[in-house]
Amino acid sequence: SDMAVQSATAGGQPSGDQNFDYMFKLLIIGNSSVGKTSFLFRYCDDSFTSAFVSTVGIDFKVKTVFKGDKRVKLQIWDTAGQERYRTITTAYYRGAMGFILMYDITNEESFNSVQDWCTQIKTYSWENAQVVLVGNKCDMDAERVVSCDRGRQLADQLSLEFFETSAKENINVKAVFEKLVEIICNKMAESLDKQDPNQGVKGTKLDANTTQKPPSQQCNC
Ligand code: GTP
Ligand code: MG
Numbered sequence: 001s002d003m004a005v006q007s008a009t010a011g012g013q014p015s016g017d018q019n020f021d022y023m024f025k026l027l028i029i030g031n032s033s034v035g036k037t038s039f040l041f042r043y044c045d046d047s048f049t050s051a052f053v054s055t056v057g058i059d060f061k062v063k064t065v066f067k068g069d070k071r072v073k074l075q076i077w078d079t080a081g082q083e084r085y086r087t088i089t090t091a092y093y094r095g096a097m098g099f100i101l102m103y104d105i106t107n108e109e110s111f112n113s114v115q116d117w118c119t120q121i122k123t124y125s126w127e128n129a130q131v132v133l134v135g136n137k138c139d140m141d142a143e144r145v146v147s148c149d150r151g152r153q154l155a156d157q158l159s160l161e162f163f164e165t166s167a168k169e170n171i172n173v174k175a176v177f178e179k180l181v182e183i184i185c186n187k188m189a190e191s192l193d194k195q196d197p198n199q200g201v202k203g204t205k206l207d208a209n210t211t212q213k214p215p216s217q218q219c220n221c
Contacts, residue, residue, distance in 0.1 A: 025077070026075065101117050101133050132183075136166065138164040
């Protein structure tokens with residue numbers, strides 16, 4: 001699958017600030033105050049602040065990670081959860097290869113909105129976009145109103161990967177991005193195999209890889 005993924009980038013990039021093999025555009029979406037900005041800051045800067053500064057419109061950060069020996073440049077867009085910015089933020093869905101759809105385990109309303117956010121993805125992005133459902137603030141167990149089981153059930157129902165996380169305590173933040181990069185790479189390899197008429201056994205093997213989800217993921221909190 002490494003070979004297939006490589007050919008998708010048409011020979012990689014020149015050196016300098018274009019120093020990467022692939023670039024993935026990712027978006028973090030979900031209701032206001034669920035912790036999207038905090039999650040991004042934890043991942044990119046390893047910082048956290050308890051002050052709430054609601055995002056205006058949209059912002060992004062860049063982080064380069066390694067997948068095997070390949071440099072993957074992640075362009076991560078942090079969207080405003082507030083309804084009034086919806087027209088602006090949905091304009092950025094186009095071309096996104098992956099979404100982190102976040103709710104707050106202490107906020108029922110944010111969980112109830114997950115289905116609507118999924119519809120937004122279906123409406124404004126392309127069909128191959130990969131999505132990870134994230135229940136954030138799992139450090140706040142005393143205030144929890146959404147159980148890990150309900151989160152996992154919804155994820156299964158919507159065929160999404162699922163994690164509970166804490167931007168504050170740095171729980172599963174890196175794991176979410178790693179999973180997203182992995183499933184995007186699998187999807188790329190799979191669609192390349194479909195295009196190639198000379199694929200036999202290999203195509204079958206890759207399909208099995210991408211369609212086989214682990215039965216029910218362990219709750220990580
Ligand atoms: P919008 O920009 O309005 O869409 O909100 P947002 O989703 O970006 O939320 P933000 O990251 O600004 O976080 C909202 C509040 O939740 C802030 O006060 C954060 O400090 C807090 N917060 C974020 N993540 C966590 C977490 O994992 N645990 C706890 N305890 N608090 C968190
Ligand atoms: Mg924000």
